[in-house]
Amino acid sequence: KAGVTQTPRYLIKTRGQQVTLSCSPISGHRSVSWYQQTPGQGLQFLFEYFSETQRNKGNFPGRFSGRQFSNSRSEMNVSTLELGDSALYLCASSLLAGTETQYFGPGTRLLVL
Amino acid sequence: KNEVEQSPQNLTAQEGEFITINCSYSVGISALHWLQQHPGGGIVSLFMLSSGKKKHGRLIATINIQEKHSSLHITASHPRDSAVYICAVGIGGGADGLTFGKGTHLIIQP
Numbered sequence: 001k002a003g004v005t006q007t008p009r010y011l012i013k014t015r016g017q018q019v020t021l022s023c024s025p026i027s028g029h030r031s032v033s034w035y036q037q038t039p040g041q042g043l044q045f046l047f048e049y050f051s052e053t054q055r056n057k058g059n060f061p062g063r064f065s066g067r068q069f070s071n072s073r074s075e076m077n078v079s080t081l082e083l084g085d086s087a088l089y090l091c092a093s094s095l096l097a098g099t100e101t102q103y104f105g106p107g108t109r110l111l112v113l
Numbered sequence: 114k115n116e117v118e119q120s121p122q123n124l125t126a127q128e129g130e131f132i133t134i135n136c137s138y139s140v141g142i143s144a145l146h147w148l149q150q151h152p153g154g155g156i157v158s159l160f161m162l163s164s165g166k167k168k169h170g171r172l173i174a175t176i177n178i179q180e181k182h183s184s185l186h187i188t189a190s191h192p193r194d195s196a197v198y199i200c201a202v203g204i205g206g207g208a209d210g211l212t213f214g215k216g217t218h219l220i221i222q223p
Contacts, residue, residue, distance in 0.1 A: 033210065037154075043199065045210030058210055088154050102146070102211075104156040 002027065004093050004105035012111045018079040021108045025072050025093030031055075032074040033102060034066060037088040046089075049074050050097035078110075086112045115140045119200050119214035127222055132187040134217045136200030139181065146211065147174050147185050148199040156199075159185070190221045 005024045013019050025032050034046040045058035049068035066076040072093075078085055088109050092102035116139040126132055136145070147159040160167050160174040162183070167174050171190075176183040187194055200214040 035211075042215050043201070043211075043213040045212070048210055056210055090154075090156060092156075101158050101161045103158065104148075107154045109154070 004091060004103055006089075006091055006105040006108050008108060009106065010109050010111075012113065013081050014113050015081055015083060017081050018077065019081060019110060020075055020077045021089055021091075021110075023074045023076075023091035023093075023105055025074070025091075026103055029093035029095055029103070030072055031094045031097045031100065032068055032072065033092045033094075034074070034076050035090045035092070036060075037090060037107075038084075038086070043090075046076065048097065055097050081112045083112050086110060115142065115202055115204060115212045117200055117202055117212050117214040119198075119217050121217060122215065123218045123220075125220045125222065126190055128191060130190050130221075132190050132194070132219065132221075134185045134198050134200075134219070136183045136185070136214055137181060138183075138200075138202045138212075140204070141178075141181075142202040142204055144203050145176055145183050146201040146203070147183075148201060150197045150199060150216070152196075159198075187219075192221045192223050195220050 007022045031050045033048040037043045047057040048055045052068045063079045068074045088107045090107045092104045094100035094102045118137045120135045144163045150156045171188045173186040197216040199216045201211040
């Protein structure tokens with residue numbers, strides 16, 4: 001069974017631009033969670049989607065948004081990029097929502113210049 | 114909000130040594146996760162537990178709900194165990210997602 005895939009793997013943007021990251025979960029998994037990892041803050045929860053509905057959201061500004069499609073694939077969008085948005089963005093999928101075992105993708109490394 | 118503290122932050126040991134990494138949290142949880150992250154970023158979920166003890170190969174995870182404390186043990190450590198180990202907790206039904214510790218950077222020297 002294929003693992004979680006994320007595209008693109010690397011991305012360079014400039015301040016003020018917007019970016020869309022994509023995550024394809026393991027086949028059959030209906031929950032997708034997104035995380036941001038930075039050297040200073042470590043791993044932080046962004047949001048979780050289950051059956052196309054945002055189930056919960058972490059403490060991030062409204063510039064961070066996401067959605068989930070009927071095939072469980074998910075996208076996250078960051079608008080008006082700031083230098084501090086430079087990070088590794090990870091998604092993880094699980095069979096069900098909540099605190100199930102999560103399977104992580106390789107991440108998208110975003111650099112904002 | 115749950116606070117998650119891990120210790121030690123850094124640990125260097127010799128191959129074959131018994132390793133213990135600790136995790137403490139401040140409020141009641143529904144589940145605790147131990148994750149492993151290798152250089153390059155890939156994260157692997159090692160354990161999810163809500164009570165007692167789990168074992169997988171040379172890895173053992175324990176949790177004490179009353180004391181709000183969990184430990185990850187590695188027996189007969191090997192250089193390939195070198196990684197960052199991260200503790201994460203979820204509160205009832207994952208209402209607030211996972212809260213993560215800062216991680217323990219483990220280096221096993223041959």
